[in-house]
Amino acid sequence: MTDFKINHREGDGVSVIELKGYLDAHTAPQLENAFQTLLNSEKYNILVNCRDLSYISSAGLGVFMAYIEDVRKNHGDIKLTNLSARVYNVFDLLGFPLLYEIFKEEREAIGRFKVRPRS
Amino acid sequence: MSGLRKLAFVLFPTFFFIVVFFLDVVRGAVTVLDDGMDYVRGSFILLAFVMLFFYFRSSRRGRTENVVREIGKLLVATLFVLFVVLLGTMAPSVTFVERDFALVPANPLTILMANVASIAMGILAILLLLTIRGLILHKRKKGIRRNFLIYLVLMLASAAVALPVLIVEVGFIGSILFGLAILMTIVNSFKQNWIVYLSRREKIYGIIYSLALALLLIVLLAVVTNRGFPGKAISYFSDPLERFVVLNMIFGAVYFGMAFLSTLFHLPTADVFERKQSELSSLHSLSRLVTQVLDFSDLVRTVTQMTREVCGARSSWLELVKKPSKEQAIEFDVVATNNITTQDIDTILSVPESQIRSLILESRKVLLIDSVSEDRRTKHFKGRKLEIGSLLSIPLMSQQTLIGILHATSEEAYGFDRDDIDVMTTFADQVRIAIENAKLIAQSLERERYHQEILLAQQMQKKLLPQKLPTHPAFEVSAISEPSHEVGGDPYDFVELGDERIGVVIGDVSGKGISAAFYMAEMKGIFQALSKSAVTPRDFVLQANEALTDSLDRKTFVSLLYAVFDLKNSTATIARAGHCPVIHVRGAGHTFIRPGGLGLGLTKDDLFNRSTEELSISLLPGDACIFYTDGVTEVRSPSGEEFGVERLVKSIMDRKGAGAETIRERVWDNIRRFAGDENFEDDLTLVVVKWHGEAEMSDISRSARALSGDIRREIE
Numbered sequence: 001m002t003d004f005k006i007n008h009r010e011g012d013g014v015s016v017i018e019l020k021g022y023l024d025a026h027t028a029p030q031l032e033n034a035f036q037t038l039l040n041s042e043k044y045n046i047l048v049n050c051r052d053l054s055y056i057s058s059a060g061l062g063v064f065m066a067y068i069e070d071v072r073k074n075h076g077d078i079k080l081t082n083l084s085a086r087v088y089n090v091f092d093l094l095g096f097p098l099l100y101e102i103f104k105e106e107r108e109a110i111g112r113f114k115v116r117p118r119s
Numbered sequence: 120m121s122g123l124r125k126l127a128f129v130l131f132p133t134f135f136f137i138v139v140f141f142l143d144v145v146r147g148a149v150t151v152l153d154d155g156m157d158y159v160r161g162s163f164i165l166l167a168f169v170m171l172f173f174y175f176r177s178s179r180r181g182r183t184e185n186v187v188r189e190i191g192k193l194l195v196a197t198l199f200v201l202f203v204v205l206l207g208t209m210a211p212s213v214t215f216v217e218r219d220f221a222l223v224p225a226n227p228l229t230i231l232m233a234n235v236a237s238i239a240m241g242i243l244a245i246l247l248l249l250t251i252r253g254l255i256l257h258k259r260k261k262g263i264r265r266n267f268l269i270y271l272v273l274m275l276a277s278a279a280v281a282l283p284v285l286i287v288e289v290g291f292i293g294s295i296l297f298g299l300a301i302l303m304t305i306v307n308s309f310k311q312n313w314i315v316y317l318s319r320r321e322k323i324y325g326i327i328y329s330l331a332l333a334l335l336l337i338v339l340l341a342v343v344t345n346r347g348f349p350g351k352a353i354s355y356f357s358d359p360l361e362r363f364v365v366l367n368m369i370f371g372a373v374y375f376g377m378a379f380l381s382t383l384f385h386l387p388t389a390d391v392f393e394r395k396q397s398e399l400s401s402l403h404s405l406s407r408l409v410t411q412v413l414d415f416s417d418l419v420r421t422v423t424q425m426t427r428e429v430c431g432a433r434s435s436w437l438e439l440v441k442k443p444s445k446e447q448a449i450e451f452d453v454v455a456t457n458n459i460t461t462q463d464i465d466t467i468l469s470v471p472e473s474q475i476r477s478l479i480l481e482s483r484k485v486l487l488i489d490s491v492s493e494d495r496r497t498k499h500f501k502g503r504k505l506e507i508g509s510l511l512s513i514p515l516m517s518q519q520t521l522i523g524i525l526h527a528t529s530e531e532a533y534g535f536d537r538d539d540i541d542v543m544t545t546f547a548d549q550v551r552i553a554i555e556n557a558k559l560i561a562q563s564l565e566r567e568r569y570h571q572e573i574l575l576a577q578q579m580q581k582k583l584l585p586q587k588l589p590t591h592p593a594f595e596v597s598a599i600s601e602p603s604h605e606v607g608g609d610p611y612d613f614v615e616l617g618d619e620r621i622g623v624v625i626g627d628v629s630g631k632g633i634s635a636a637f638y639m640a641e642m643k644g645i646f647q648a649l650s651k652s653a654v655t656p657r658d659f660v661l662q663a664n665e666a667l668t669d670s671l672d673r674k675t676f677v678s679l680l681y682a683v684f685d686l687k688n689s690t691a692t693i694a695r696a697g698h699c700p701v702i703h704v705r706g707a708g709h710t711f712i713r714p715g716g717l718g719l720g721l722t723k724d725d726l727f728n729r730s731t732e733e734l735s736i737s738l739l740p741g742d743a744c745i746f747y748t749d750g751v752t753e754v755r756s757p758s759g760e761e762f763g764v765e766r767l768v769k770s771i772m773d774r775k776g777a778g779a780e781t782i783r784e785r786v787w788d789n790i791r792r793f794a795g796d797e798n799f800e801d802d803l804t805l806v807v808v809k810w811h812g813e814a815e816m817s818d819i820s821r822s823a824r825a826l827s828g829d830i831r832r833e834i835e
Contacts, residue, residue, distance in 0.1 A: 025630065058629035058678075059629060061629065062629050062675060094678060094717065095718060095730060098717060099717070099726075
C-alpha cells in the first residue's frame with residue numbers, strides 16, 4: 001500500500017539521498033539500509049532531499065536519530081532540504097529543527113558540511 | 120430375503136418335486152402319454168429350480184471372504200451328488216426301457232432314483248454357477264461382468280431350446296447355442312483374479328481342491344453324457360435341465376481346471392505377494408501415523424521400527440539435518456536408532472574416511488551398497504565388527520532441500536532388492552511428511568502460546584490506563600485510547616497533586632506493538648513518581664527526559680505533554696516535549712497552546728533544557744482543553760485522505776457548549792465515520808477536559824458526579 005523510494009547520488013563530496021513517498025514503520029528499514037551502506041563506505045556527509053517525501057511517521061524520524069550520533073562522531077552530518085510544509089510540521093513538532101540543519105535548497109546545504117573529503 | 124420367504128422358496132420346490140414324482144408314477148402305471156400333462160410337469164420343474172436358484176443366491180450376498188473354503192464346500196457337494204447318481208446305477212432293478220423313442224422307467228423305484236439324481240445334479244449346477252460367479256466377479260470390471268452375462272444368456276437359451284413348448288425343430292440352433300456357451304465358459308475361465316490374494320497356505324489348499332473338483336466334475340460329466348442310468352435319468356426327468364446341468368458342469372470343470380493351473384503357477388510368487396502385502400500394510404499404518412503421532416520422539420522411533428519391518432532390515436536409524444548454519448558444513452543429528460548403537464553409526468558415517476553422507480548430499484539420491492566388504496565406499500568397515508552385509512540410505516527431501524537420511528542395514532550382502540528400494544523410497548516420502556507435520560504442529564503450539572501471552576499483556580496493559588478518572592465539580596474529564604495493535608497504545612494519566620491541583624499527561628512512544636507497550640509501562644511509573652516531586656510542569660519534563668533517555672534505544676523517542684490544572688486559581692500550566700499542542704476552546708474561538716520543547720530521548724544535553732518551555736493560561740467557565748496524539752489527526756479515510764487538525768477542531772466546535780463526554784463522543788464518531796472500514800494505522804488517544812470553574816460549582820456538582828459515574832462504568 002505504501003509507496004516509498006530512495007534515490008542515491010554522489011556529488012561534491014556529499015552523498016545525496018532523495019526520498020519519495022511514505023516513510024513509515026514499514027518503509028523505514030529501507031532508509032536504515034541506505035544510511036548503513038553510506039556509513040560502511042565511510043561517507044559521512046549526508047544530505048537528505050525530501051522534495052517528494054509526502055509523509056513521515058515517528059518510526060521514520062527514528063531512523064535519523066539512529067544514525068546521527070555515528071555520523072557526527074566522524075565529523076560528518078545529516079542535513080535536510082526541500083521539506084514540504086506538512087513534513088516540516090512533523091519535524092518541527094518534535095523539535096527536530098533544533099537537532100538538524102534544515103535548508104530550502106540543496107545548494108545552500110552542500111556548502112555547510114565541515115569536512116570536505118578530497119575527491 | 121426374509122426368513123419366511125426363504126422357507127417358502129424351499130418348501131414350494133419340494134412340493135413341486137413331490138407332485139412331479141406322483142405324476143410320473145401315475146403316468147408310468149397307465150403308460151399314457153398326455154401332452155397337457157407334460158406342460159404342467161415341465162412348468163413345475165422350471166418353477167422349482169428358479170425358486171431354488173433364488174434361494175441359494177440370497178444366501179451368498181457380497182464378496183466371499185474365504186474363497187478356498189467355498190471351493191471345498193463345492194467339492195463335498197459334488198462328491199455327494201456323484202454318490203447319489205452312482206447309487207441309482209448300482210441299485211438293482213432300476214432301469215429304463217425305450218419305447219417309441221421315449222424313455223419309460225421300469226418301476227416306481229426307477230422314477231424315484233431318477234428324480235432324486237436329477238434334482239441333486241440340478242442343485243449342484245446352481246451351486247457351481249453361483250460359486251463361479253462369485254469368483255469371476257471378485258474384482259468387478261465392466262468386461263468381466265459382460266462376459267459372464269453373455270454366458271448366462273447363452274446357457275439359458277440353450278436350455279430353453281429344449282423346453283417342450285417349442286414344437287418346431289430347433290435342434291441345430293440348440294447346438295449352436297450350446298457351442299457358443301462352451302466358448303464363453305473358456306473366455307470366463309481366464310478370470311482368476313482371486314488367486315492373487317490367497318496366502319501361500321490357501322494356495323496349496325486351492326490347488327488340491329480345484330484339481331479334485333475339476334476331476335470329479337469330469338467324472339460326473341462322463342457319467343451323465345453316457346447312455347447309462349444317470350444320463351437316461353436326467354434326460355427322462357427334464358431335457359432343459361440336462362442342458363443346464365451339462366453346461367454348468369463343463370463350465371465348472373474348465374474353470375476349476377484353469378484355477379488349478381493358475382494357482383500352481385502362482386505358487387512360486389506367493390512369498391513375494393505376501394511380503395508385498397505386509398509392505399503395503401506397513402505403508403498404510405505409517406500414513407495413519409502421520410495424522411496420529413504428534414509427539415516427535417514417538418514418531419521417529421516408530422519410523423525406524425517400521426523401516427525394519429518394511430524391508431526386512433537388521434537395523435535402521437534416522438538422522439536429520441541440523442538447522443543449516445551459514446556457509447558451514449551440514450551437520451546431522453541422529454534422532455532415532457533401532458537395533459544399532461550410536462558408536463556403530465559413528466563408525467559407519469562419522470569417521471573421516473566415510474563418504475556416505477557426502478555422497479548423498481551431492482547426489483540427493485538413494486545410496487545402496489550391495490556388498491559392504493567388496494565396495495570401495497565402505498572399505499573403512501574392514502576390521503570392525505559391524506555385522507553389516509549391505510547398507511541402504513534414503514535421503515528425505517523436502518522440495519529441493521535435504522532434511523534427513525533414513526538408513527537400513529542387512530546382515531547379508533545383497534540384502535536389499537529393487538522392490539525394497541521402491542518401497543523404501545515411498546516410505547521415506549511418508550516419513551518426510553510425518554516429520555514436517557510434527558514440526559508444524561510444534562510450531563503452531565508455540566505460536567498459540569505466544570498469542571496467549573499477548574492476550575495477557577493486553578489485559579495487563581489496559582490496567583495501566585487510569586481505571587478511575589478524577590472527579591471535581593470544576594473539572595470534568597473524558598478520555599479514550601485505542602491501540603492499533605493487540606498491545607501498545609498511547610498512554611495518558613491523571614494525578615491528584617494536592618492543593619486542588621490535577622496533573623494530566625498524554626504521551627506517544629515512537630513505534631507500536633510490544634516495544635511501545637513496554638515504554639508505556641515505564642512512562643506510567645515515571646509519571647506517577649515524578650509528577651508529585653516536580654515543582655512545575657517544565658521541571659517534570661526535564662526530569663522525565665533524564666529518567667527515560669538511557670532506557671530508550673537510539674531510534675526510539677517519546678513525545679509527551681503535561682498540564683497542571685489549578686482549581687483554586689483557574690489556570691492551566693503546560694509543558695510540551697515534542698507532543699501535539701493542546702487545543703484550548705473558549706466561546707466560538709480556539710487556540711493551540713504549544714510551548715517549545717524537544718521529544719524525550721532525542722538528546723540529553725543542555726539543548727533539551729534550553730528548548731523546553733512552559734506556558735500558563737487562565738481558564739474561564741465553559742472553556743475546554745483537548746489533548747490528543749498524532750494518531751488522531753493522521754487517521755486515514757479509505758481514499759487515503761488524512762483526518763487532519765481542521766476536522767478535529769471542527770468536530771470539537773460542533774459540540775463546544777456541551778460536556779466533556781459529548782465532545783469526546785462527537786470527535787470519536789467523526790473519526791470512525793471518516794476511517795470507514797479501514798483499521799487505524801497508529802494508536803489513538805484523546806482526552807477532553809471541560810472547565811466548569813468555581814462559579815457554577817454548586818450547580819454542576821451533581822451532573823459532574825453523575826457523569827463521572829458513567830465514565831467509570833464505561834471504563835469497567
